[in-house]
Amino acid sequence: MVKFIAGRLALAVLIMLGSAILSFSILTLAPGNAAEAILSAERADDPQLAEVESFMERHGLNNSRLIRLSQWLHMLSKGNFGISLRTGEPVAEEFRARFPATFELAASSMALAIIIALPFGVISAVKQNSILDNVIRFVALWGVSMPNFWLGLLLILCFGVILGWFPTYGSGSIVHLILPTITLGTSMTAILMRLQRASMLEVLNENYIRTARAKGLHEVLVIGKHAFKNTLIPVVTIIGMQFAHLLSGVVIVEQVFAWPGIGHFLVDSINARDYPVIQGFVLIIAFFFVLSNLIVDILYAFLDPRIRYGRTQ
Amino acid sequence: MSLLDIVNLNISFATRAGVVQASDEVSFKIRKGEALCLIGESGCGKSIVALGIMRLLPGNARISGKIFFNGRDLLSLHKKAMRKMRGRDIAMIFEQPAGCLNPVLSVGNQIAEAVKIHENCSGKISRQRAVDLMALVGIPCPCKRYSQYPYEFSGGMAQRVMIAMALASHPSLLIADEPTTSLDVTIQAQIIELLKNLVSQFNTSLLLITHDLGVAAQMCDSVVVMYAGGIIEKGRMSDVFKNPGHPYTQALLKAASGKEPASVKGSVPELTRLPDGCRFHPRCELSQDICRKIMPQMKKGVKCHIQKKT
């Protein structure tokens, strides 16, 4: 177990290093420069060339890319992600301030997905080929095919504009959370539902399920305890990996609902060519990916006794 | 009175390839404390009959006939009542025990669960019972092994666990479906010995399903021989072994004794395309016209037109 986690940790560190280098590379291929975009957005007027020059000087944008990269790497080694050109605040602080909103949305979508997908996936598998199963399967396929930005707009139109049940934008309360959560959670729900059904079907054919029934175990326990627990291994893997995906899927949904999270800020920063923010955010998001994969690996070990007790496959 | 009385049990499956008749008018009885052996080549429907008794057949199975257990017809029981009988009255162990244990639950937990299902007892008691059972079936250091997981058990040990689980509520009938087939020969003997002891100790009736005549002879009082879904011969073990009536039984015995290798020519017919008349006739050296046309009736425990029991 310890060896297993140590191995995963080493890999995670390696990936992080690679991600940092990749973040650099993104910067080097980017043309253009933040000064004018930021200055002109700030004042709705043409910044004078002298102002642009002084801005660039102040933020070290005149230095060659290589120097900027080495400076960034140096800062990074001290845990400093740099300063946003647009707001003048530390990038890490900008991320920290917005992450809760994004996490809230991602977590509630994940919770929605888990609450809906697991039971329906199980039902679908248990009642294989029934009408209910077919309906669930179709809905799941529809769910993965639905572009979430369109779904978001439809929900706003339907429940925000026409029915007026929910606010159409923004955050701050549970009613604000509902539409974005559905928007972001739908494809996740669909993916999870399909996976849950497939692994349930696989597990239900296993001999130990027959054993459990032969014991006289109630069907609810056969499914809920013996079968379900075995399906959790692949399901948890995907939940973990998809959680990180949710954090990125949030970018578009945050735009649709004007949700004040990291995705929204990232898109604004891209538009303003605020490099420190772009690099920093990409790196931090990659870090979350790696972290969530690591957590999945560890959780995996807890779920599967074969890994838990030392056998690394 | 018999403990188990199976009358004209028919089991068929609807598959894409057609209807599979896995059990055709199967009838036999097991008395209390008796050990009966169901013999046949693989694919002849033995295990299906066993699963039919447990009512654990897959959803596409169709079942008819009567299975009386202690005088009650299992097939007409409510689902709930049937579930209660499983494990408590009728228990079952299977081939390839390793795959029959849930990999993510500890072994002891699975045994304790079997205890708990039918006896309303506390976790502590069921745990203690499970440890006792593990000791009973000869698992060394049961306390330590209790919390281990199935992958840490060898095949033989896993089968012992299965036996412990099956005997948890002292069922009156134990169905053992090829319990030793996948095990090493030395382990096989140990398991057979264990089963034999336990069955006599608890006065449990045994329905042993096997294709191994040696095992059958060691353990059982009576024997039922199945071929292609139907019974072709049944009787007391000693009678049948000494004086087999059906040509198929004869061939099986010869093969088992090793005197005539490959004494049964040809292969088991596909259950979707059974021959007319006696099902064994395409492979039977003695077959005559009547065998091809008319299905023989069971007479004096043998289902054959030609060979009759004397």
Next chain:
Amino acid sequence: MLLHITNKKDRLAVLGMIILLLLTFIAILAPYIAPYDPVELNLTQRLLSPSIKHLLGTDSVGRDILSRIIYGTRISLMIAVIVVIIEVFFGVVVGTAAGYFGRAVDEIIMRLADILLAFPGIILALVIAGLLGSSIMNLIIALTSVGWVRYARVVRGSILSIKKEGFIESARAIGCSNLRIASRHILPNIISPVIVLATLNMGTIIISIAGLSFLGLGVQPPTPEWGIMLNEGKPFMESAPHLMIFPGLMIMITVLAFNFLGDGLRDILDMRINDIVEY
């Protein structure tokens, strides 16, 4: 392969196939079937509801929505196909190299793949498209730069399992060249997983194209593209909902068709769901 259509999933696959064929025809024949010029504006015919003259209505500058959707099919399918071809090419080459040569090559390539996979695909695409500026070319670069990794993984996996079966060794033993082994023994074996992955991937790519364009980081207006149309329709959500409903519907149908087909193919080619579950 598709002749024995017995179960429901196969039927859905055929339905997907038919829809896709239809869409392909629409894409190819766009200039002949589109009733109007997709970029021609008509300021006197703005925001019209669907009618006989304009079957799906007109948008905020009076362009015919049906015509724009028809041309949009062309753009979306074209970009998606190009992206998939490039991804498959790189994926197969890299994956084969990793699987075939093994050891250090495999180790390096797969760690590289891990790093790329550590990046949330859409965010990387967003950043690349955003920084390079919006154009079809940059969109393709953005999408392919992350997308090939998945193919490389699947190809590598299949090759490793082929290797286990040992007939590569035997082929080598009888003196086959590396190239011959690759083309005769390996390629046929990796084709089905790659086809399934590519089919399912097409749907994802189409959503990504539309999504990036929706954010203004993909295809440029006034190109008729579904994501752009959605974005342009958004302001008129309450007064003229058809502006955003039809393009979205089109994206959904197309993606659904690819998923029907991909799902069916996966069943027919008998692949385990775990191989290709994450979209």
Next chain:
Amino acid sequence: MILTRKFAVLFVIICMAFTSGIVAANPLDKDRQVMVMGAQKDFRAAAEGKLLVFDTFVSLDESGNMVPKLASSWKISPDGKEWTLFLRRGVKYHDGTPFNARAAKFTIERAMTSAVWGKYVDAIKIVDSHTLKVVFNTFYYPFLRDMSSGWRAANFVSPSAVDPAWDPKGKIVRYIGTGPFKVVDYKRDRGATLVRNNDYWGKKPKLTKILWKYTPDPYAQILALKAGELDIIGAPEHHSSIPFIKLAELEADPDFVVSTHSYGRFQVLEFNCRRPPFDDVRVRKAFNCIIDRQKMVRSLFGNITEPSYLITDPKFIWGPSNITTGYKYDPVQARNLLTKAGWVDSDGNGILDKDGKDFEVDLLVPTGEANADMVALVVQSQLKSMGIRLNIRTLINAWDKRKTGEYDLFLHHSGCLPSIPGGIGIGGKYHSKGWPYAFHSDKLDTLIESAFTSLDKVQMRARCDEIWTLLHNANPCIPLYDIIKAVVMNKRVQGFKHGPTMFDMDLTEVVMTR
């Protein structure tokens, strides 16, 4: 059952994440004077927000004249190098720190760290507690105007609200100014709560509280206004933030009041005058004749705004008030001019050509420019009817191309107060130190420099007349229409007035009715 417990913990965490979203929304107290203002920028990022909290030395009137504020009067030495500011007495920052010459010096020093004119300042002398002398090494005409702008306003922060205190380079810790409202709460990307400064030196507003709600998307904003979540939108924006195309719809709605105001800021198409075809004044002139502004504006925006025919609004003190006839739609003259310039359709393909090359130009549209997409499309179709092909390129990095000149036409807006409108300031668009690829000439440079280094108002006006005559004839751009500022509010908001510049709003008389 360790596992079950772990899952329970996980579940609880997820639930907590869920409920963390339940942050009670600010209850709106209907009896008090609370206004909920939708803003497309974060409070701290918006110049408009700063002007509610911070006062500046002067403010401008609509024509560009300076009006006293924290500086009750000022004096400029004859050589223009010495500016003496007489500060208002009895003004206190929200935290009680008195505003005096020392604080004003701090403010100017703070501004110098980023302002262009920072390097022109030789010394800042405190004459007495409320008099300050700023000594320049050159005459920098826009000094006080620049200091009055929203983007410099945060420099008027209380010196004790920066860290370290009184350090001009210090980081602003709290938004503490001298203005009519004080900030009591700020949440990044969510909003801010402002309350009335009851000790304000000027006329106190009637509103007791403003809730600044960050609502980045204009369409979401409109929906929120309709849903009653916001009282007013568009006020804290300088870009034309509410799409014009939606204004007509809102105007027709009896529940809302649409208030528009012109700041003399025009949507323009800037020519790249450094390369063909627009290095030829005849072609530029022809383009100004091809565009039918009237038709464009009426068909796209109805009566929301007016077409513009001059480079900038003549109402400014430096404006083109001497120009009597603007550019106008004249296809016949356009045809003549193009023919003279050599552009004719010689191959009969419907597109003009010259030297075997079709007339094809690129229009660069910066992403996010309001109304730009539709305007570009109309321009495209109007040019097409004259046989000119226009390629629209919407780019995020359009700004980079401004410097490199990779464009033919650039969709842009003219400048507005407090800058010198029309791009004729030193370093402005038409000065050679401004846009590299805009129209420039030595003569124009000389005129601009002499106009804005003169203290004599009459002489300055005379120079401006010359500048406009020259510039107007040079056709440096295609003015399209007036980018008005539009504010939409519900009927509860009474007494709203537009401020003198795009960055201001006058909330003094605003009351919330039932």
